[in-house]
Amino acid sequence: MARSSRRQPSWLSLSLSILLLAVFMPAVMAVKKHDFKTCEQSGFCKRNHALADDIASKGRDASPYRLDPNTIRMKNGQVEGTILKTTSDSERIKLPLIVTFLDSGSARIQIDEEKRQRGDIELRHSSKARKERYNEAGSWALTGAGLQPQKLGKFDKGDESTTVTWGPSNQFSATITYAPFGVEFAVNNTKQVVLNERGFMNFEHWRPKIEKPVKEEGKEEETKDEPAVTGEDESTSWDESFGGNTDSKPKGPESIGMDITFPGFSYVYGLAEHASPLSLKETHGGEGNFDQPYRFYNADVFEYELDSPMTLYGSIPFMQAHNKGSTVGVFWLNAAETWVDIVKTKQDSTLGLGGHMDTQTHWVSEAGVMDIFVMLAPTPKALSKKYGELTGYTAMPQMFGIAYHQCRWNYVSDEDVKDVDRKFDKHNIPYDVIWLDLEYTDDKQYFTWDADTFPDPIGMEKQLDEHGRKLVIIIDPHIKNKAGYPIVEELKSKDLAVKNKGLNIYEGWCWPGSSHWIDCFNPAAREWWKSLFLYNKMKGVQSNVWIWNDMNEPSVFNGPEVSMPRDNIHYGNWEHRDVHNINGMTFHNATHHALISRAKGENVRPFVLTRAFFAGSQRIGAMWTGDNQASWGHLAASIPMILTQGVAGFPFAGADVGGFFGNPSKELQTRWYQAGAFYPFFRAHAHIDTRRREPYLLGAPYTEIMAQALRLRYSLLPSWYTAFREAATDGTPIVRAQYYVHPHDEYGFALDDQFYIGSTGLLVKPVTTEGDESVNIYLADDETYYDYNSFKTYRGAGKHITVAAPLEKIPLLMQGGHVFARKDRPRRSSGLMKWDPYTLVVVLGRDGEAEGELYVDDGETYEFEHGAYIHRRFKFEKGGLASQDISASWTPKDNKKKSAYLKTMESVTVEKIIIVNVPKSLESKTEVKVAGDGVKSGTTANLSYHAAGEGNAAWAVIRNPAVMIGADWRIDLEVGGDVKSEL
Ligand SMILES: *[C@@H]1O[C@H](CO)[C@@H](O)[C@H](O)[C@H]1NC(C)=O
Numbered sequence: 016m017a018r019s020s021r022r023q024p025s026w027l028s029l030s031l032s033i034l035l036l037a038v039f040m041p042a043v044m045a046v047k048k049h050d051f052k053t054c055e056q057s058g059f060c061k062r063n064h065a066l067a068d069d070i071a072s073k074g075r076d077a078s079p080y081r082l083d084p085n086t087i088r089m090k091n092g093q094v095e096g097t098i099l100k101t102t103s104d105s106e107r108i109k110l111p112l113i114v115t116f117l118d119s120g121s122a123r124i125q126i127d128e129e130k131r132q133r134g135d136i137e138l139r140h141s142s143k144a145r146k147e148r149y150n151e152a153g154s155w156a157l158t159g160a161g162l163q164p165q166k167l168g169k170f171d172k173g174d175e176s177t178t179v180t181w182g183p184s185n186q187f188s189a190t191i192t193y194a195p196f197g198v199e200f201a202v203n204n205t206k207q208v209v210l211n212e213r214g215f216m217n218f219e220h221w222r223p224k225i226e227k228p229v230k231e232e233g234k235e236e237e238t239k240d241e242p243a244v245t246g247e248d249e250s251t252s253w254d255e256s257f258g259g260n261t262d263s264k265p266k267g268p269e270s271i272g273m274d275i276t277f278p279g280f281s282y283v284y285g286l287a288e289h290a291s292p293l294s295l296k297e298t299h300g301g302e303g304n305f306d307q308p309y310r311f312y313n314a315d316v317f318e319y320e321l322d323s324p325m326t327l328y329g330s331i332p333f334m335q336a337h338n339k340g341s342t343v344g345v346f347w348l349n350a351a352e353t354w355v356d357i358v359k360t361k362q363d364s365t366l367g368l369g370g371h372m373d374t375q376t377h378w379v380s381e382a383g384v385m386d387i388f389v390m391l392a393p394t395p396k397a398l399s400k401k402y403g404e405l406t407g408y409t410a411m412p413q414m415f416g417i418a419y420h421q422c423r424w425n426y427v428s429d430e431d432v433k434d435v436d437r438k439f440d441k442h443n444i445p446y447d448v449i450w451l452d453l454e455y456t457d458d459k460q461y462f463t464w465d466a467d468t469f470p471d472p473i474g475m476e477k478q479l480d481e482h483g484r485k486l487v488i489i490i491d492p493h494i495k496n497k498a499g500y501p502i503v504e505e506l507k508s509k510d511l512a513v514k515n516k517g518l519n520i521y522e523g524w525c526w527p528g529s530s531h532w533i534d535c536f537n538p539a540a541r542e543w544w545k546s547l548f549l550y551n552k553m554k555g556v557q558s559n560v561w562i563w564n565d566m567n568e569p570s571v572f573n574g575p576e577v578s579m580p581r582d583n584i585h586y587g588n589w590e591h592r593d594v595h596n597i598n599g600m601t602f603h604n605a606t607h608h609a610l611i612s613r614a615k616g617e618n619v620r621p622f623v624l625t626r627a628f629f630a631g632s633q634r635i636g637a638m639w640t641g642d643n644q645a646s647w648g649h650l651a652a653s654i655p656m657i658l659t660q661g662v663a664g665f666p667f668a669g670a671d672v673g674g675f676f677g678n679p680s681k682e683l684q685t686r687w688y689q690a691g692a693f694y695p696f697f698r699a700h701a702h703i704d705t706r707r708r709e710p711y712l713l714g715a716p717y718t719e720i721m722a723q724a725l726r727l728r729y730s731l732l733p734s735w736y737t738a739f740r741e742a743a744t745d746g747t748p749i750v751r752a753q754y755y756v757h758p759h760d761e762y763g764f765a766l767d768d769q770f771y772i773g774s775t776g777l778l779v780k781p782v783t784t785e786g787d788e789s790v791n792i793y794l795a796d797d798e799t800y801y802d803y804n805s806f807k808t809y810r811g812a813g814k815h816i817t818v819a820a821p822l823e824k825i826p827l828l829m830q831g832g833h834v835f836a837r838k839d840r841p842r843r844s845s846g847l848m849k850w851d852p853y854t855l856v857v858v859l860g861r862d863g864e865a866e867g868e869l870y871v872d873d874g875e876t877y878e879f880e881h882g883a884y885i886h887r888r889f890k891f892e893k894g895g896l897a898s899q900d901i902s903a904s905w906t907p908k909d910n911k912k913k914s915a916y917l918k919t920m921e922s923v924t925v926e927k928i929i930i931v932n933v934p935k936s937l938e939s940k941t942e943v944k945v946a947g948d949g950v951k952s953g954t955t956a957n958l959s960y961h962a963a964g965e966g967n968a969a970w971a972v973i974r975n976p977a978v979m980i981g982a983d984w985r986i987d988l989e990v991g992g993d994v995k996s997e998l
């Protein structure tokens with residue numbers, strides 16, 4: 016939850032303007048664009064762009080960065096050297112370079128500034144900040160896996176460049192040119208990624224401030240008259256003001272910049288989080304383009320606008336470039352404010368062989384070392400794996416985490432919560448989690464309860480627990496500054512809060528009014544945070560209570576750009592500017608670890624939702640897209656945003672269902688539930704000023720249609736969980752864009768309104784336009800697709816098909832060739848489904864075969880890490896369906912856990928197998944043979960055949976084959992030879 020419309024910019028004038036504000040309240044229902052900087056208002060962005068324009072006019076050779084050949088050394092998979100920057104005063108600035116070829120196959124380019132490495136600089140304003148450039152982003156974002164240097168193939172040092180080859184059959188090469196410095200990455204001699212191709216590299220070295228007569232803001236002419244110091248227009252180099260706040264910038268200008276070109280690529284993706292299409296747009300203006308670069312500066316953007324490169328709550332500076340032949344990635348590891356420019360240019364072939372498109376990007380960050388990872392892969396899937404090797408994979412959630420969450424600001428009392436809980440049951444609508452926004456606290460003091468409205472939290476939690484349900488409560492990083500509040504007293508006495516530039520405790524305004532902020536960069540602060548969550552310390556909380564971390568960008572109502580001053584100081588004396596985009600992740604992680612350790616031996620997976628995030632946050636928990644609006648546009652925009660989260664390696668993502676601000680129409684809310692049922696994270700949420708909108712309140716036919724969407728989500732939970740497992744081991748998105756599933760089909764590269772669920776072959780296109788009663792779905796491949804319910808068939812490689820979508824219908828297709836699992840018995844919560852039998856849906860492909868996977872574990876604990884899980888491959892071939900174990904088995908101890916777990920699962924069976932697209936030869940068949948572990952020989956099961964109808968496929972149902980979900984088995988249809996599709 017963000018600031019409400021009641022928020023106003025200066026809290027100091029609160030008392031004076033409260034009346035005025037109330038009058039103007041309705042007028043502020045739009046993003047306050049002027050609260051946030053444009054590139055021109057961000058000094059370093061402006062300087063880097065001026066430099067780029069200057070170089071572009073002079074030519075790349077004007078770039079003053081040269082790698083000194085005499086310094087180049089090769090050792091242990093690393094190339095080291097020194098880049099010399101020649102300043103306009105002919106001074107040579109030494110920039111140490113390390114290029115590492117990692118065993119994950121990626122390359123890492125690190126550039127630092129020697130003078131600052133040695134701490135040989137002076138800070139202005141007697142600042143106590145660290146003198147080095149920030150070099151610890153990796154310790155938060157990277158897992159340490161895949162970072163070891165690998166053996167290189169060729170190392171060929173020439174007069175103008177050095178070439179290194181590596182990887183299987185030396186297919187990867189990096190050519191490092193000296194003058195100007197640049198690196199060209201190729202796969203099998205095809206150029207894929209080029210650094211500094213355009214010469215925009217910039218490294219603002221430390222320099223003392225030479226006092227000159229003070230210039231007035233906005234007096235452009237004066238700066239223009241100064242001698243041209245390339246890219247070093249000093250008007251924004253020192254103290255910098257915006258929106259009434261002045262940043263003291265004790266280190267002066269220190270930005271870095273690099274241009275990165277993807278030759279032959281016309282599509283780029285990633286750069287979460289922005290409310291932008293999946294296929295990233297150009298940023299230099301012109302028809303359909305943005306006129307600002309994509310910005311990363313985690314911020315509480317009130318009522319964000321759609322189709323915009325404006326910064327939002329989280330930052331993942333990772334980009335994928337994709338063409339039919341390959342997928343490459345760049346991860347710009349930097350936690351400071353960052354801007355990314357994108358331009359696509361047609362390159363005409365000089366040989367007349369037809370041109371190709373290049374995507375040229377330009378990355379600039381305010382501070383820190385330069386740390387760039389380049390990843391080369393054949394496909395998006397392979398690239399996801401590589402990126403995950405660096406930053407980690409999705410944490411496996413508990414089953415309830417991927418079920419339905421009911422939230423609003425606010426359920427007003429424990430009786431209110433209990434009443435909502437009963438009403439869901441009364442209307443037979445499943446849900447797993449109910450949420451409390453900040454009004455549950457006593458006077459916005461976290462770790463307390465409002466004694467009047469929540470007199471008996473434990474009683475409330477116990478009622479929820481009766482049906483396996485959970486409670487999530489909000490806890491934010493701002494701690495109310497109020498005498499006698501024990502939490503703030505401890506925070507202060509233990510010295511664990513973020514400090515201001517004078518090294519005194521920082522004070523700002525947020526929900527509780529005057530507040531301090533816990534500094535989770537400090538290990539002692541994280542330890543203290545842990546202690547607050549211990550069951551014997553935290554009041555009114557039992558083991559079915561989990562946490563929501565909001566406002567962790569951090570949001571500061573009276574701070575610059577609604578956040579902290581950049582010259583604030585964190586643990587280790589790093590400035591806030593250095594760590595800003597990582598800040599939210601450290602808090603999210605601290606809460607996660609606090610929940611792991613709230614009781615000895617509990618061993619359950621925590622659930623913590625976050626709003627702010629960075630690369631690596633996927634290892635911790637879920638995110639949502641913040642404060643959206645109850646509009647059709649926001650419903651539609653949620654899909655590319657969630658798809659982009661998948662590309663960016665953080666796929667456990669959702670948007671507020673129904674829209675946070677405003678009241679959705681019944682139609683909009685219903686359509687939103689139908690879409691939300693396909694978000695990896697599925698939560699309804701609403702602003703305090705909105706009308707109540709729990710699904711049972713809407714009445715006929717809406718309530719029942721929403722309930723159906725919810726039941727569909729619950730029935731598919733086994734398949735969703737399997738998709739999470741894939742994300743947790745391979746980094747694959749949970750919902751997958753068209754280009755991701757069909758990487759060779761160019762038509763689909765920009766499609767972002769339809770998507771696949773994991774590897775199930777389920778293809779959905781939610782209705783996101785008011786009044787629409789049908790949708791057009793694009794089918795890339797030659798496989799047959801079937802309507803999820805009616806088995807109506809659709810074919811057409813490279814064609815659009817029309818699917819009817821009256822209000823009660825979600826356009827959902829099944830791609831031939833897949834097997835997926837469901838649980839079809841309706842229950843009140845996912846916890847109550849734990850021992851329910853499975854339904855397998857087998858959708859035969861044109862070749863008469865189908866394949867799919869199922870992953871199962873206890874849905875709660877970490878025992879799966881020690882072998883306590885089931886992982887099966889179902890394969891339909893040669894006229895029968897077989898289940899095969901594909902779980903790994905490691906140590907004998909793990910294998911023991913595995914068999915113990917399998918024993919608990921013996922009663923869980925397959926109760927139904929639905930086979931779609933069966934041959935007519937099954938018509939007279941009524942029985943099938945069942946064989947396998949624990950199955951008596953000669954066992955059979957009943958089969959019923961359903962003939963093909965008008966445009967619908969024939970299908971068959973096998974009832975109660977009673978095979979165990981965790982065992983090997985085969986069910987034979989005995990149709991003689993291969994089953995061939997009728998279609
Ligand atoms: C998460 O917290 C743990 C425990 O305090 C710490 O060891 C780890 O470095 C933290 N990681 C991140 C990404 O914050």
Ligand SMILES: *[C@@H]1O[C@H](CO)[C@@H](O)[C@H](O)[C@H]1NC(C)=O
Nearest residue numbers: 183184186202203341392393
């Ligand atoms: C590069 O060539 C090698 C050897 O011919 C081949 O195995 C590999 O798949 C190729 N790589 C790509 C990405 O095309």
